[in-house]
Amino acid sequence: MELLLVSVLNGLLYGMLLFMLASGLTLIFSIMGVLNFAHASLYMLGAYFAYEISRRVGFWVALVIAPLLCGLLGALIETYGLRKAHRHGHVAELLFTFGLAFIVEKLVLMVWGPTAVPYRVPPELDFTLFSVYGTHVSAYRGFILLISAAMFAAIWLLLTRTRMGFVIQASLSHPDMVASLGHNVPRVFTTVFAGGAALAGLAGVIGGNYLVTEPAMAFSMGPIVFVVVVFGGLGSLAGCFIASLIMGFVQTFAVVLDISPADLLARLGVAVTPATPLAEVLRVPLPRIGPFLPFLLMVFMLLVRPRGLLGTRDT
Amino acid sequence: MSGATIRRRGGARRTWWGSWAWFSALGLAVLLPWIIFDWRHGRHDGFAVALLTQTAIMSVFALSYNMLSGQSGLLSFGHAVFLGLPAYVTIHVMNAIAAGHLWIPEELLPLVGGISGLLFAALFGYPTTRQRATAFAMITFGIGELVTAAATMFQGFFGGEGGVTADRALNTSLLGLSYEPAIEVYYLALAWTVIAVVLMRLLARTPLGRMAEACRDNHERVRFLGYDPHGIRFCQFALSGFFAGIAGALYAMTYEIVTYDAVGATLSGNALFMTFIGGVGVFWGPIVGAVLVVIMQSWVGLVSNAWQIYVGVLFIAMVMYAPGGLAGLIVLHGPVWQEGRIQALLLSYARVALPGLLAVLGFVALVELGSSVMLGEHEKGAVRLFGGALDPASPWLWGGGAALLLIGGSIARRQGRALAARWALIAEGTSAG
Amino acid sequence: MTPALALRDVHKSFGATRIIQGVSLEIRRGERHAIIGPNGAGKTTLFNLISGRLPVSSGVIALNGRPIQNRSPQKIRRLGLTRSFQIISFFHRLSVLDNLRCALLWPLGYRVAFWRLLDRERRLNQAAEEWLERLALTARRDVQAGALSYAEQRALEIGLTVAGGAEVVLLDEPTAGMDRGEADRTTALIREITQGKTLVMVEHDMNVVFGLADRISVLVYGHLIASGAPGDVRGDPAVQEAYLGAEAA
Numbered sequence: 001m002e003l004l005l006v007s008v009l010n011g012l013l014y015g016m017l018l019f020m021l022a023s024g025l026t027l028i029f030s031i032m033g034v035l036n037f038a039h040a041s042l043y044m045l046g047a048y049f050a051y052e053i054s055r056r057v058g059f060w061v062a063l064v065i066a067p068l069l070c071g072l073l074g075a076l077i078e079t080y081g082l083r084k085a086h087r088h089g090h091v092a093e094l095l096f097t098f099g100l101a102f103i104v105e106k107l108v109l110m111v112w113g114p115t116a117v118p119y120r121v122p123p124e125l126d127f128t129l130f131s132v133y134g135t136h137v138s139a140y141r142g143f144i145l146l147i148s149a150a151m152f153a154a155i156w157l158l159l160t161r162t163r164m165g166f167v168i169q170a171s172l173s174h175p176d177m178v179a180s181l182g183h184n185v186p187r188v189f190t191t192v193f194a195g196g197a198a199l200a201g202l203a204g205v206i207g208g209n210y211l212v213t214e215p216a217m218a219f220s221m222g223p224i225v226f227v228v229v230v231f232g233g234l235g236s237l238a239g240c241f242i243a244s245l246i247m248g249f250v251q252t253f254a255v256v257l258d259i260s261p262a263d264l265l266a267r268l269g270v271a272v273t274p275a276t277p278l279a280e281v282l283r284v285p286l287p288r289i290g291p292f293l294p295f296l297l298m299v300f301m302l303l304v305r306p307r308g309l310l311g312t313r314d315t
Numbered sequence: 316m317s318g319a320t321i322r323r324r325g326g327a328r329r330t331w332w333g334s335w336a337w338f339s340a341l342g343l344a345v346l347l348p349w350i351i352f353d354w355r356h357g358r359h360d361g362f363a364v365a366l367l368t369q370t371a372i373m374s375v376f377a378l379s380y381n382m383l384s385g386q387s388g389l390l391s392f393g394h395a396v397f398l399g400l401p402a403y404v405t406i407h408v409m410n411a412i413a414a415g416h417l418w419i420p421e422e423l424l425p426l427v428g429g430i431s432g433l434l435f436a437a438l439f440g441y442p443t444t445r446q447r448a449t450a451f452a453m454i455t456f457g458i459g460e461l462v463t464a465a466a467t468m469f470q471g472f473f474g475g476e477g478g479v480t481a482d483r484a485l486n487t488s489l490l491g492l493s494y495e496p497a498i499e500v501y502y503l504a505l506a507w508t509v510i511a512v513v514l515m516r517l518l519a520r521t522p523l524g525r526m527a528e529a530c531r532d533n534h535e536r537v538r539f540l541g542y543d544p545h546g547i548r549f550c551q552f553a554l555s556g557f558f559a560g561i562a563g564a565l566y567a568m569t570y571e572i573v574t575y576d577a578v579g580a581t582l583s584g585n586a587l588f589m590t591f592i593g594g595v596g597v598f599w600g601p602i603v604g605a606v607l608v609v610i611m612q613s614w615v616g617l618v619s620n621a622w623q624i625y626v627g628v629l630f631i632a633m634v635m636y637a638p639g640g641l642a643g644l645i646v647l648h649g650p651v652w653q654e655g656r657i658q659a660l661l662l663s664y665a666r667v668a669l670p671g672l673l674a675v676l677g678f679v680a681l682v683e684l685g686s687s688v689m690l691g692e693h694e695k696g697a698v699r700l701f702g703g704a705l706d707p708a709s710p711w712l713w714g715g716g717a718a719l720l721l722i723g724g725s726i727a728r729r730q731g732r733a734l735a736a737r738w739a740l741i742a743e744g745t746s747a748g
Numbered sequence: 749m750t751p752a753l754a755l756r757d758v759h760k761s762f763g764a765t766r767i768i769q770g771v772s773l774e775i776r777r778g779e780r781h782a783i784i785g786p787n788g789a790g791k792t793t794l795f796n797l798i799s800g801r802l803p804v805s806s807g808v809i810a811l812n813g814r815p816i817q818n819r820s821p822q823k824i825r826r827l828g829l830t831r832s833f834q835i836i837s838f839f840h841r842l843s844v845l846d847n848l849r850c851a852l853l854w855p856l857g858y859r860v861a862f863w864r865l866l867d868r869e870r871r872l873n874q875a876a877e878e879w880l881e882r883l884a885l886t887a888r889r890d891v892q893a894g895a896l897s898y899a900e901q902r903a904l905e906i907g908l909t910v911a912g913g914a915e916v917v918l919l920d921e922p923t924a925g926m927d928r929g930e931a932d933r934t935t936a937l938i939r940e941i942t943q944g945k946t947l948v949m950v951e952h953d954m955n956v957v958f959g960l961a962d963r964i965s966v967l968v969y970g971h972l973i974a975s976g977a978p979g980d981v982r983g984d985p986a987v988q989e990a991y992l993g994a995e996a997a
Contacts, residue, residue, distance in 0.1 A: 099631040
């Protein structure tokens with residue numbers, strides 16, 4: 001019971017972080033048609049910026065400034081990079097973001113070194129909020145939930161109450177129509193890209209100290225976010241949200257449930273011996289399959305339902 | 316007369332010129348170990364031979380990648396899977412041969428890799444090639460991650476963190492070679508590279524190769540000509556796996572160890588870099604890319620920690636300004652060259668190249684300064700720049716680098732526009748336009 | 749004798765929008781049949797249904813008596829029916845010769861042969877050169893298809909469709925965007941290369957329609973309102989009201 005509760009909480013937190021990244025990515029992908037490989041790089045930069053700022057000025061300043069920096073960076077990337085690459089088509093854009101992700105990783109490696117930096121939870125939030133069954137839940141986890149909730153409310157308001165929000169919503173479902181309606185498409189693109197980048201930066205700020213801030217963080221997070229976007233379906237923020245939570249739970253529960261297919265078979269009365277075919281595969285416990293599961297789910301989803309969970313269009 | 320007709324008229328000449336280039340490249344590859352010879356010790360230069368072997372392997376790998384990206388318009392982000400898995404198979408086969416369970420001539424081991432690559436590519440490719448475009452890119456990416464994750468999970472086949480090792484001196488050579496010296500492996504790799512290159516070149520001229528290109532251009536129309544695009548993509552994917560598998564077997568034989576790096580994203584990314592830097596539109600483009608990337612990795616990597624940044628920047632520059640890659644740029648100049656108009660452009664080129672070179676120098680200086688400052692901080696590494704000991708904290712160096720980059724860059728940019736205008740003027744009369 | 753192509757009560761809806769509402773039509777072997785109708789009548793949709801690009805909502809489409817509705821385009825092509833596209837749709841980075849070779853590969857039985865060299869296949873190349881000749885594209889044989897002039901592209905589009913030897917050919921607005929002279933030349937070309945084939949075409953240019961077609965069907969808002977010889981259709985009051993009248997107005 002205790003395990004379940006804590007895992008649900010952890011899964012929720014991880015899912016929220018994923019959604020913060022995936023929502024931006026899915027907006028960018030749906031509207032601009034660009035699968036942004038560099039999205040997780042902005043998440044990483046957000047964490048590193050926050051680390052530098054909080055080291056010098058303080059966490060609360062970092063919480064505001066770092067996402068803004070990432071947003072600015074996103075706007076620059078869109079205006080001076082993507083737009084130029086777009087002249088050569090979507091493949092060029094995809095390759096551009098791929099190259100960018102590669103360079104950012106190497107730059108981070110160069111600037112901050114190969115090991116994790118000591119980006120820590122601010123002391124103001126470093127206390128136990130409450131305890132369940134003897135497990136302490138830190139205030140920072142509550143804070144992450146709070147921030148994510150606030151952010152989702154803000155996005156929702158922006159999308160439903162502002163003119164730009166309407167245009168973005170329209171582009172989500174009918175990408176071709178928006179251009180013909182005479183809206184300033186480049187500005188929509190820049191806004192969406194910068195907004196997504198800022199969100200990714202925010203995820204970096206609050207996720208960097210909750211998880212870890214290291215040069216490999218983009219590369220370990222990026223693929224999972226891809227999976228979420230594909231799984232949730234193109235053009236659907238709701239699908240993206242559900243997929244984020246599913247992935248969050250899958251990842252968390254896979255770590256705590258120490259069973260293997262062989263154990264399940266044993267319950268059914270089938271004993272797995274070293275002589276059984278695929279014995280090794282069957283004996284791998286779930287925690288070790290953990291990193292494997294999201295990709296399995298994604299490949300499976302793309303094969304049976306290429307539009308994803310709630311997607312409105314084919315990828 | 317239209318430009319394109321001229322292009323074809325030059326066809327005969329170009330074929331002659333083309334085979335001349337192929338043979339001289341091959342001659343160079345054969346002779347290089349003897350040109351770069353360690354006379355003092357009377358043996359081959361180990362570094363050079365290693366570099367050449369790697370170039371050969373990567374050329375096959377990049378060409379097999381281009382069967383997808385260039386010919387079929389399929390962007391794979393997990394191509395290393397079809398080098399890595401066959402490499403694992405090969406290394407297990409090598410161990411089985413060494414243990415006496417199997418007898419396969421050492422010269423034919425690349426065929427083992429190729430066939431296993433074909434099988435793996437057929438297995439993964441059947442569902443994958445149902446998709447195209449972005450969905451294909453994402454599935455291949457997912458498969459790459461999947462296999463990498465599997466490689467860390469299943470000890471039996473993948474050997475865990477340490478990988479699987481073998482000894483390539485198997486004593487099954489048909490030529491009586493031991494394959495202990497690296498140079499023997501190099502020539503074996505070179506021979507198989509030639510075979511693979513010739514086969515891939517021919518493959519592009521078969522009905523399958525042509526239909527793959529047709530699918531790339533217009534996958535829907537293909538159906539109304541009687542073909543199933545999925546079938547075409549599948550065949551092309553499987554055959555691409557065959558050649559990647561040959562590269563994988565050579566990889567296993569050369570390094571005698573295969574770890575999960577061989578299936579990993581870095582190698583998949585390298586396939587992409589080599590192919591697109593070299594050029595997807597020209598058959599030999601990926602070879603140029605492979606040579607360049609291997610050189611950057613090994614030579615630049617010796618003196619600089621930032622070589623990957625240079626590769627990345629070069630890649631992005633290519634994607635943004637020369638989508639045809641280096642080979643595309645070279646081919647573009649063919650007609651102008653043939654009609655003897657290249658002189659008219661030389662001055663314009665010099666005007667771009669000089670400030671451009673300064674900008675590159677400035678950029679390199681900045682990156683290297685940054686790298687040495689950071690390394691100094693993290694690893695207490697020695698600070699050496701451009702052959703001399705310099706103080707990387709000196710604002711003069713930073714300022715100089717930045718000035719070079721900015722001034723050189725802006726001049727090169729302006730001259731670049733002038734060059735483009737001049738090029739358009741000259742190319743108008745030739746087929747390059 | 750079974751008709752070459754028969755449609756029986758074919759329906760197609762997109763959601764609640766009914767595009768084709770019960771079309772029945774028989775096209776005899778060797779006939780040249782034109783389908784005309786105002787914009788948005790569903791002509792191209794009808795072609796998409798016949799050629800397998802879209803599934804039908806209900807009804808039967810039969811090629812030589814065999815039902816082909818809801819089969820894939822490649823299956824239908826192999827059974828002997830193919831089509832051209834209104835928007836030019838060939839392989840723009842391949843040469844003109846290669847475009848035609850692509851059209852000939854399947855009919856000549858090459859499939860995905862990766863052990864044969866295109867340049868060595870005499871039968872294939874002879875056929876391709878013949879087609880270049882008929883399409884008046886011999887001088888352009890090695891030009892990238894995307895670099896052809898508009899009229900040449902149109903000719904290649906038609907050639908790509910007919911070259912494979914399918915006995916039933918659907919042409920979707922083969923003379924769209926052409927001037928009088930080009931349209932006349934294209935009409936002559938179509939007449940020549942579809943000798944002995946069954947031709948169904950969608951066309952707006954009435955000169956082409958009346959110059960080429962043995963029979964004409966008029967499609968208005970998903971209904972076939974008339975079908976018959978050109979003279980009869982021209983005189984049909986319903987057609988004049990629904991289509992020709994509207995055009996003249």
